[in-house]
Amino acid sequence: MALKDITLGQYYPGDSAIHRLDPRTKLIGTILFLVSLFVVKNFTGFLFCAICLAILVKISGVPFRYMARGLKAVIFLIVFTALINLFMTPGTPIWQFGILKIAREGIYRACFMAIRLVMLIFGSSLLTLTTKPVALTDGMERLLSPLSKIGLPSHELAMMMTIALRFIPTLLDETDKIMKAQTARGADFESGNLRERAKGLIPLLVPLFVSAFRIAADLAMAMEARCYRGGDGRTRMNGMAFTKLDTVAAILLILYFAAVIALGRLPLF
Amino acid sequence: MRIEVKDLSYIYSEGMPFESVALEDVSLTVESGEFAAVIGHTGSGKSTLLMHLNGLMKPTRGQVLADGVDIHEKTKEAREARRKVGLVFQYPEYQLFEETVLKDVCFGPKNYGFTPEECEAKAIEALKLVGIDPDEKGGVSPFELSGGEKRRVAIAGVLAMDPQVLILDEPTAGLDPKGHRDILDMVCRIHKEKHLTILLVSHNMDDAARLADRILVLDKGRLAMDGTPQEVFSHYEELHSIGLSTPSSSELLHLLKSKGLNVNTNIFNEDEAVEEILKAIHGA
Amino acid sequence: MSKETVIQLKDISFSYYTENADGTLNTDTDVTMKHSEKRFALDGVTLDIERGSFVAVVGSNGSGKSTLAKHLNALLLPTSGEVLVCGMSTADPDNTWEIRRRCGMVFQNPDNQLVSSVVEDDVAFGPENLGVEPSEIRSRVDNALNAVGMYEFRKKGPHLLSGGQKQRIAIAGVLAMQPECIVFDEPTAMLDPSGRAGILKIIRGLHEQGKTVILITHFMEEAAQAERIIVMDQGKPILDETPAKLFAHAEQLSALNLQMPFGASMAAKLSARGVDLPEGIITSERLAECLCG
Numbered sequence: 001m002a003l004k005d006i007t008l009g010q011y012y013p014g015d016s017a018i019h020r021l022d023p024r025t026k027l028i029g030t031i032l033f034l035v036s037l038f039v040v041k042n043f044t045g046f047l048f049c050a051i052c053l054a055i056l057v058k059i060s061g062v063p064f065r066y067m068a069r070g071l072k073a074v075i076f077l078i079v080f081t082a083l084i085n086l087f088m089t090p091g092t093p094i095w096q097f098g099i100l101k102i103a104r105e106g107i108y109r110a111c112f113m114a115i116r117l118v119m120l121i122f123g124s125s126l127l128t129l130t131t132k133p134v135a136l137t138d139g140m141e142r143l144l145s146p147l148s149k150i151g152l153p154s155h156e157l158a159m160m161m162t163i164a165l166r167f168i169p170t171l172l173d174e175t176d177k178i179m180k181a182q183t184a185r186g187a188d189f190e191s192g193n194l195r196e197r198a199k200g201l202i203p204l205l206v207p208l209f210v211s212a213f214r215i216a217a218d219l220a221m222a223m224e225a226r227c228y229r230g231g232d233g234r235t236r237m238n239g240m241a242f243t244k245l246d247t248v249a250a251i252l253l254i255l256y257f258a259a260v261i262a263l264g265r266l267p268l269f
Numbered sequence: 270m271r272i273e274v275k276d277l278s279y280i281y282s283e284g285m286p287f288e289s290v291a292l293e294d295v296s297l298t299v300e301s302g303e304f305a306a307v308i309g310h311t312g313s314g315k316s317t318l319l320m321h322l323n324g325l326m327k328p329t330r331g332q333v334l335a336d337g338v339d340i341h342e343k344t345k346e347a348r349e350a351r352r353k354v355g356l357v358f359q360y361p362e363y364q365l366f367e368e369t370v371l372k373d374v375c376f377g378p379k380n381y382g383f384t385p386e387e388c389e390a391k392a393i394e395a396l397k398l399v400g401i402d403p404d405e406k407g408g409v410s411p412f413e414l415s416g417g418e419k420r421r422v423a424i425a426g427v428l429a430m431d432p433q434v435l436i437l438d439e440p441t442a443g444l445d446p447k448g449h450r451d452i453l454d455m456v457c458r459i460h461k462e463k464h465l466t467i468l469l470v471s472h473n474m475d476d477a478a479r480l481a482d483r484i485l486v487l488d489k490g491r492l493a494m495d496g497t498p499q500e501v502f503s504h505y506e507e508l509h510s511i512g513l514s515t516p517s518s519s520e521l522l523h524l525l526k527s528k529g530l531n532v533n534t535n536i537f538n539e540d541e542a543v544e545e546i547l548k549a550i551h552g553a
Numbered sequence: 554m555s556k557e558t559v560i561q562l563k564d565i566s567f568s569y570y571t572e573n574a575d576g577t578l579n580t581d582t583d584v585t586m587k588h589s590e591k592r593f594a595l596d597g598v599t600l601d602i603e604r605g606s607f608v609a610v611v612g613s614n615g616s617g618k619s620t621l622a623k624h625l626n627a628l629l630l631p632t633s634g635e636v637l638v639c640g641m642s643t644a645d646p647d648n649t650w651e652i653r654r655r656c657g658m659v660f661q662n663p664d665n666q667l668v669s670s671v672v673e674d675d676v677a678f679g680p681e682n683l684g685v686e687p688s689e690i691r692s693r694v695d696n697a698l699n700a701v702g703m704y705e706f707r708k709k710g711p712h713l714l715s716g717g718q719k720q721r722i723a724i725a726g727v728l729a730m731q732p733e734c735i736v737f738d739e740p741t742a743m744l745d746p747s748g749r750a751g752i753l754k755i756i757r758g759l760h761e762q763g764k765t766v767i768l769i770t771h772f773m774e775e776a777a778q779a780e781r782i783i784v785m786d787q788g789k790p791i792l793d794e795t796p797a798k799l800f801a802h803a804e805q806l807s808a809l810n811l812q813m814p815f816g817a818s819m820a821a822k823l824s825a826r827g828v829d830l831p832e833g834i835i836t837s838e839r840l841a842e843c844l845c846g
Contacts, residue, residue: 177358219666539819
């Protein structure tokens with residue numbers, strides 16, 4: 001089932017150098033990597049990014065197959081984007097059938113966009129696969145905390161993320177159960193036209209919302225019972241501290257970014 | 270309706286590193302009109318087995334026949350056979366979604382193409398069967414009912430499809446003792462009145478012994494025992510070795526026997542146990 | 554007074570409805586439960602709970618036992634009357650957090666009370682909220698996880714655990730706040746027999762270590778392990794006895810749809826048939842001892 005293939009947000013336990021980096025370093029690093037994918041102007045640049053990413057994946061010890069599972073969920077998006085680019089890019093036509101035509105530039109752009117999307121997903125999955133969701137949200141909370149002075153609720157955002165991450169598997173399970181229960185009553189989630197299918201989702205969505213509200217009510221009470229009262233006066237068990245590893249990572253990151261910019265300026269394919 | 274399971278195996282994520290065997294070569298037959306209890310630990314494969322019985326899961330190997338029809342085929346006949354195997358999940362009230370109780374119970378028959386009048390007739394009959402007054406509660410939102418009532422309505426939702434086999438996965442989970450008794454009494458009544466074949470998953474050995482003609486014991490994906498309550502519950506050691514137990518009365522009699530009282534340990538209800546103990550004491 | 558009172562309920566009543574000025578009733582929108590007929594979920598409850606005691610509260614659905622539980626740590630405030638926890642009134646908002654720290658609570662649904670997707674972070678949640686020093690939190694978390702036998706699972710995600718294991722994590726989460734008193738609100742209702750037995754063992758252990766334990770349940774077999782059983786019906790405690798004495802009220806209990814523990818029920822039937830048995834037999838083990846001398 002497609003629901004279970006979502007790798008995004010699933011932590012892959014390990015103790016590699018990547019796992020041990022401070023989540024703030026990883027967050028900034030990931031953002032820079034994602035930005036670098038938009039700075040890249042040519043395939044040589046992508047090759048460089050891909051090699052760097054491959055090295056990181058290797059270090060992290062996350063099996064490549066495991067990472068690739070994350071792609072399944074968005075394969076449709078990638079193919080769709082590629083097709084749009086393939087057919088919609090104007091330029092020298094090399095194939096034509098009725099209104100459909102493919103230009104040389106279209107092929108180039110389609111490949112370009114597909115590679116960019118795949119790398120975007122790999123890059124961000126590497127972050128979520130090597131960082132405990134809690135550490136990730138903690139890192140975000142801390143990176144954003146200077147902004148709380150201008151009214152950004154960084155603690156609340158981080159708490160929302162934590163809870164969302166905690167309950168994604170629960171809600172997926174719940175969805176699976178409800179789907180099975182309704183299928184046992186003859187519901188059909190797989191055939192019919194778009195309108196029928198959308199209507200067919202009601203027996204799934206209503207119970208799912210009811211469940212989500214029940215979880216929310218229960219959880220709110222449980223959190224109150226455990227003395228939760230927002231971010232003020234709260235301490236954290238896992239303090240964060242930059243280590244030598246983070247310094248090394250920061251230097252490598254700067255070198256990487258410089259290299260990407262340099263490669264972009266060279267007249268390469 | 271007779272259910273026949275032949276060499277059924279199910280393997281999760283076959284070929285992947287986290288492959289695990291949920292069912293292994295399970296073969297069993299439940300005769301038409303029989304009341305069978307399925308017992309086993311959490312994770313023994315009970316739920317996986319049940320979901321195969323009405324085609325929700327496809328076996329890795331083996332087949333499930335309902336009156337001789339392979340229910341995993343793509344034919345119309347097989348779909349009809351699947352309808353006749355009604356499956357009530359744990360906490361079935363979580364599947365309710367319609368605006369009114371009546372509409373919710375109609376959902377099943379509607380999916381199988383019955384006319385609105387037929388659906389309503391079936392729904393009303395099903396509600397009466399579970400002890401909910403269709404005139405009083407039929408127009409109420411299912412979300413306004415009490416926990417026990419919700420569960421009954423959910424069971425009615427399955428009964429409205431006119432099943433010939435009714436499978437219930439721990440229908441009393443989370444209920445208080447009264448709710449527990451009421452639901453089981455209801456299942457018994459339905460069994461008698463409608464001559465349905467019943468498969469009941471239970472963790473409660475007393476219930477299993479009291480209600481079922483037949484006990485199926487699952488352990489680690491295999492059918493460990495299959496027989497009448499008398500036969501199955503006489504295997505005291507074997508049941509304990511797989512983390513299960515016998516009914517309370519039998520447990521007590523075993524305890525007495527181990528302390529030297531000469532009693533027959535194969536007694537599975539309270540009143541007979543009282544007689545047996547009296548006989549042993551006065552005999553001694 | 555030989556023993557110190559830790560929780561005191563003084564004539565408390567609670568209604569999920571509020572009364573409008575014209576005397577009509579207005580349902581409290583925060584409450585999803587529907588109490589269609591009864592106006593008062595709690596109706597004049599007066600109770601003292603002693604420090605270090607193990608009290609079970611039983612009753613059928615709708616008897617008010619869960620509502621009662623939520624009054625013990627200020628999750629609900631009485632409509633009238635007063636609840637004192639360690640001498641502090643729950644009505645005073647300044648006391649709320651101290652009361653909740655001292656009186657922890659474990660809920661029924663194992664899934665819906667864990668906050669974090671990593672076991673040890675979840676256990677740390679309470680102490681973090683209390684502003685405990687990080688190194689101290691670490692040691693409390695390790696101790697709490699060891700106490701419930703879940704230390705080896707500390708890095709796991711709750712969704713990979715069984716219901717019974719999740720419930721142990723919830724208990725660890727409460728223990729890490731170092732409460733004096735723990736309220737268990739039907740902690741085993743959603744568990745299988747082995748999960749249930751595991752949780753009960755932990756509860757007994759906590760009592761033996763001196764914690765005050767309040768167990769809300771509808772299983773009499775579980776309640777029988779307490780030192781004192783309070784039977785609730787229609788928002789009122791109607792029986793308040795030791796287990797041994799309580800089970801002498803067989804008829805009253807069965808009228809309340811409460812099931813006698815198997816051992817007690819057998820003992821009653823055998824006594825009625827002339828077998829000479831001492832009073833207060835609850836478990837099969839004790840019955841067997843008495844029968845076989």
